[in-house]
Amino acid sequence: MAFTHLHTHSEYSFLDSLPSVKELAKAAKNAGQTHVALTDRANMHGAIEFYKACVGEDIKPVIGCEMFMAPRSRLDKEAGKDSKRQRIILIAKNNKGYENLLKLVSTAFQDGFYYVARIDMDILNEFSEDLIAIIPRSGGLITPYLESGDLEKAEKLLQNYKNIFAPENLFLETTPRPNLENEQIFQKNYKLILEKIKISPVATNDIRYISPEDKDVHDTLICMQYTLQKKDRDRISYKDLDMSFWSEEQMNAYFSDIPHAIQNTQIIADQCSYEFDFSTNLIPKWEVTPNFRDEAHLLRFLCEEGIRQRFGGKYRGCYISDVNFQEIIANVDNSSIKISETNLEQKEYDEILERLTYELKIIGDMGFNAYFLIVGDFVQWAKTHDIVVGPGRGSAAGAIVAFLLEITDLNPLTYGLFFERFLNPERVSMPDIDIDFADTGREAVLEYVRNKYGRDKVANVATFGTMAARAATKDVARVYGLPFSEANELVKLISDKPGTK
Incomplete structure (x- = not known):
């Protein structure tokens, strides 16, 4: 059965994901898939670059964003109450949906920033037209309820989204996590909640790297993000998860008992189509006084x-x-x-x-x-x-x-x-x-x-900083616990020429 990855992260999910947008498009091409999505965390920085990369690979792009939901209003920023948040994946069906997604992201940064850029139910309801919502497994409140069997609280939470999105535009995510202790309990209660509140399933893999061999590199990246070392006990780690670019065959095999979760990925992807005009320069027209012809x-x-x-x-x-x-x-x-x-x-x-x-x-x-x-x-x-x-x-x-x-x-x-x-x-x-x-x-x-x-x-132009080879080496050395003096000796072996990788 045809499958599309609808939950992926690129290097624009800073210090959280490895692939470039070009690598995501290439991975979909190599896997024989027709579509692939980009859902970076709380930003749309890579959307147009991703669109062009997909077109170049003859892959149909699906543009989305994984956003943070404020527990109350996005305007509330009280310590202890408003630092918790849940996530929602929003996918644009068309240009109107894309515009609404941009408005949501902009509002999140301008009005809702509190540790992260956040939206709330009110603004989501205002700009929900032509958007598809996926309630993700990770980073939300749904998963703990499903793992504990508290379907009543799960239902209450999901009802908030059902009040905004029509049934055909709302999906509940499941992911393949065979090494997690509560995986069987989660999958069992996941099916129960689907039936209980009539919400559609969708299968993803929350991609952070392309190949399974990149797992340790990704773990190093996570350590860099949180200023941790590999040897730290009880540190945040995703090493028990395989967050690579799974093949269509792998996803079908894992979710063989819930095939419509696979089928829905293609149903969602087929609804997404965008038309961007890169040939026209949108320059304001200058108001010429009558003294001049033009x-x-x-x-x-x-x-x-x-x-x-x-x-x-x-x-x-x-x-x-x-x-x-x-x-x-x-x-x-x-x-x-x-x-x-x-x-x-x-x-x-x-x-x-x-x-x-x-x-x-x-x-x-x-x-x-x-x-x-x-x-x-x-x-x-x-x-x-x-x-x-x-x-x-x-x-x-x-x-x-x-x-x-x-x-x-x-x-x-x-x-x-x-x-x-x-x-x-x-x-x-x-x-x-x-x-x-x-x-x-x-x-x-x-x-x-x-x-x-x-x-x-009028908009400001963003500048993205990248880690040069010497700085990256020094950070990785710290993650592995190398003494500062040894790290410095390593760095001296690397050219300081700009652009060195």
């Missing part, structure tokens, strides 16, 4: 004002953010600036106009006029509000448009910098301008952008 016309004018500002002559310009433009006679195709308005020699003048025309054509052809207007706007806003802005770094310093808009302060012609390093028509991708603002003013700039375009249109 964004390209305005951008050309501002660049020419930049020539007057940078190279002398009477500066007619002003700041992009709060200007009342006068009626001007500027032509997009032919420059309106005269050499007499600058202190440039003819050769310099010609070079600047030639480079400017070249860059503006590429920017316009690639649809990035608004991008430069937006960036130029908030940089100028910062400068007019006494916020120190860096002179520019990275490939954007090769754009004379950036220089003339005062986004950067380096003339690329002076230093022989190439525009194509920044924006290449042969390799279509979004421009990326690195801008440094003084720490004391950075938040003010962000707030300006949020207020202008809407808070729902």
